[in-house]
Amino acid sequence: MIDMSGGMCVFIGGKQVGVECLRTLVEAGIRPALVFGNPDDDGADSWHESLIRVSEDLGLDTLPRKKLDDEDIIEKIRDCRPEVIFCIGSTQILSKEVLDIPELGCLNWHPALLPKYRGRYSTVHAIFNGEEYAGVTLHWMDEGVDSGPIVLQERIRIDRDDTAKSLYERCTEAGVKLFGQFLDIWLSGGDIPSEPQDESQATYFPKGLPNDGVIDWSWSGERIRNFIRAMTFEPFPPASFEFGGKRMVVVDEEYFKGFE
Numbered sequence: 001m002i003d004m005s006g007g008m009c010v011f012i013g014g015k016q017v018g019v020e021c022l023r024t025l026v027e028a029g030i031r032p033a034l035v036f037g038n039p040d041d042d043g044a045d046s047w048h049e050s051l052i053r054v055s056e057d058l059g060l061d062t063l064p065r066k067k068l069d070d071e072d073i074i075e076k077i078r079d080c081r082p083e084v085i086f087c088i089g090s091t092q093i094l095s096k097e098v099l100d101i102p103e104l105g106c107l108n109w110h111p112a113l114l115p116k117y118r119g120r121y122s123t124v125h126a127i128f129n130g131e132e133y134a135g136v137t138l139h140w141m142d143e144g145v146d147s148g149p150i151v152l153q154e155r156i157r158i159d160r161d162d163t164a165k166s167l168y169e170r171c172t173e174a175g176v177k178l179f180g181q182f183l184d185i186w187l188s189g190g191d192i193p194s195e196p197q198d199e200s201q202a203t204y205f206p207k208g209l210p211n212d213g214v215i216d217w218s219w220s221g222e223r224i225r226n227f228i229r230a231m232t233f234e235p236f237p238p239a240s241f242e243f244g245g246k247r248m249v250v251v252d253e254e255y256f257k258g259f260e
Contacts, residue, residue, distance in 0.1 A: 010082045010102075011055075012068065014038035016048040017109060018089030020176040025086070026058055028183050033080035035062045036073075038091045047235055051089075068092050077101055084186070087141060088179065096143055104192070106141040108148070109179065111171035113155060114139060115202035118146035121209065123171060124164040128210045128230035130222070134158055134167055136175040138182055140194060145204065149194040152178050163232035215241040215250070 011022055011032040025032065037052040041064065044050065055062040066073050074097050077085070085106040087094065099106050112122035113135035126134045135155045142148040154174050158167060185192055213231060215224060228250050231239035239250045 008033065008081065008083045010034045010036075010077055010080055010085045011060075011088070012036045012085060012090045012092065012094075013088040014041055014051050014091060015089035015172075017172040017175050018051045019049045019054050020172070021086065021088045021109070021179045022051060022055060022058070024176060024180055024183065026060075028180075028187065030183070030187075031058075032060060032086075033082060034076060035060045036066055036068065036090075036092075037062070037064050038089075039065050039067065040091075041065070068098055069095050074098060074101075088175075094141060099141055099143065104140075105148075107151065107182065108139055108141045108146070109175050110137045110139065110146050111135075111168060111175065112137065112146075113153065114146055114150060115197040115199065117203055117205060119205040120207040121164075121205060123167040124230045124233065125205045125210060127158060127162060127164055127167060128223075128226050130226055131158055134171060136171050136178055138175075138178055139197075147197060147199075147202070149196050151193055152181055154178055161229075163229045165233040168233065213237055213240055215239055217241070 009030060009032050011025065011034070013022065014037055022035065035051070035055040037050070037055070041050055041052045043053045043064070052062060052064045063073070068074070074095070077098060078101050082102045084104045085098070085102045087106050087108045089109065094106060110122070111134070112118070112126065113133065114137040117126055123134055133155050135153060137153045138151045139146070140148040140151060156167070156170055156174055210227065210230065215227060219227070228239045232252065237249070241248050
């Protein structure tokens, strides 16, 4: 068994997946030497819990709203001599200086079946493209975008009534379980799986919504339906279209129940 109670890891993250994985880490008896939240995490209430607030409540050494490319921050991480850096739900890009610090590497969570759907809004694009499956991947980070070796992966069927939000929530739940599986392997001293990604199968989507979030009425009915589902991810803007010089949006009738 590896004794990690002394904090030989660093946690970088945000969103609900980061919050739940941090809790899982602490419940396993592992207290990160440092915790970094996303730059926009000010501890205020939002559509997910604040990782900064949760970390502080857990009594962890927490550094809110810090840029990970600052030399003093890189030196703080280096001084921790972490065996692994967890990057779960983070919006910051890690420099090569940071990637080279941990002995094992930097472990990232991505809500897609890598090497497909690298980049942003993977659940949105998967639904819009009519995929049958999405998934979650834990992988070692390199200098590319979601391109490092795969450690663990789980496939998730996309239901016909899934929206981007419901699918993302299921990916979050699956990701937390996958993170727990990694901890079991790591803490037992077992061999951690590592499989290079097949670059010939890689797809990438940059930050931005399909067709800028606007319905194209020349699409087939099924594609429009998929688009509306893909764009249903509160609190982000829903699918829209122009009518009579005005911008219209498409939302489920459930949305209006809060106004009755």
